[in-house]
Amino acid sequence: MSTDQLSVTFAALADPTRRAILAHLAQGEASVTELAQPFAMSLPAISKHLKVLERxxxxxxxRExxxxxxxxxxxPLKDVDHWLTQYRQFWEQSLDRLDDYLQELQAEEKKKGRKHKT
Amino acid sequence: MSTDQLSVTFAALADPTRRAILAHLAQGEASVTELAQPFAMSLPAISKHLKVLERxxxxxxxRExxxxxxxxxxxPLKDVDHWLTQYRQFWEQSLDRLDDYLQELQAEEKKKGRKHKT
DNA sequence: CAGTTAATTAACTATTAGGTTAAACGTACT
DNA sequence: AGTACGTTTAACCTAATAGTTAATTAACTG
Incomplete structure (x- = not known):
């Protein structure tokens, strides 16, 4: 695995168990056993996942x-968000194009409407 | 590796070579050799990276x-962006708190101001 | 048809990831 | 001091990654 920060972050996120753990933690602090509870997985496995997330x-x-x-x-999620910004145009752009297309359709409809009216 | 879409996407992004390839492609279409050129890496290696990105x-x-x-x-990047939304509050929140703090400081200043005036 | 260019596939190697079970550690309870 | 609880470490297994070189496929060129 690459050791640059972004790679480490993406690698950590590339596992559904770890993403579920993050989702759980979004609700607030939790102990290892609490975090492990939803998973059909040994405690050491969760411990390892946590270490990956921690790193x-x-x-x-x-400690308590x-x-x-x-x-x-x-x-690190903020960093991911920031990295994403350089690509945001690529899906916003396509929405714009869809917009254009829809507007074109509407314009077409208007023309037809006018034609029917005349 | 997990096979759910988000995991596959994150795993693909967890490599600096692949992210550099994406950055290159953000400038527009490119051939494999063109994409390989900046890297000290064999062509088959790039080919594999491309397959990961393609998957x-x-x-x-x-073909041309x-x-x-x-x-x-x-x-897929749009999906990542969407996934991130559930966490955005966590870095925006801290900014809000800073905001709150600054407002509190201002309020304090006003009080002092009033005191001096009276 | 022979040769060149672009890219992939095959076969192999080394490292890492994700899981297991069993043992050890650290703190609290009685 | 001994036991129980929460968590980590150790040792191990298997499968997947990331790279290599050599061979192969596919399309154009003379």
Whole structure:
């Protein structure tokens, strides 16, 4: 795996379990066992997923007695969002083209309408 | 690797070579050799990267004589953008909090101001 | 038809990812 | 001190990634 920040972030996001964990954390802090609960997967597996998320900077952890509560950290997602901006025109553009097309259709309809009226 | 669309897309993006290829294609259509040119990497390696991008739906290809020109397809990026929306509040929120803080400071300033006036 | 150019496929190698079970660690409870 | 709870580490397995070189396919060119 590449080690640049964006690659590490994308790699971390390329797993449904990890994305589900992030979604859970979006609701607020949670312990490892809590996070593991929805999955048919051993605790060490979840622990590894968390480590991946942590290395990507998407999760931070504190210590509280024997628990290691996890929190969402959104900065890398912000970076992804920023990276996306250079491509946004490509789907907005096609919407614009669809818009153009629809407007053209409407214009056509108007013409026909006029024709029918005359 | 997981086979759901989003995982496949993120995995495809988790490589700097592939992201550079996308950036190149954002400038317009290009052949495999053209795309390979900036990299110190064999052609088959690029071919494989292109296949990954193609499977993720990020690139489409046509045939033109012995060339197989590649084009950017942005739909999966749109999906990523959409997925991100559920997290946008997390970095906008912190800006809001900064906003709140600044407003509080201002309010404080006003109070002081009033005090001085009275 | 022979040769050249563009790209892919095949076969191989090394590394990493994602999972397992079993053992160890750290803290709290009695 | 001993036990229970929450979590991580160790050791291992399998499959997938990312790269290589060599051979192959496909289309144009003289």
């Amino acid at each position: 990507a900077g998407l999760v931070t952890r504190s 007695a024997q628990w290691r509560p996890c929190r969402l950290a959104a900065e | 993720a739906g990020l690139v489409t290809r046509s 004589a012995q060339w197989r020109p590649c084009r950017l397809a942005a739909e």
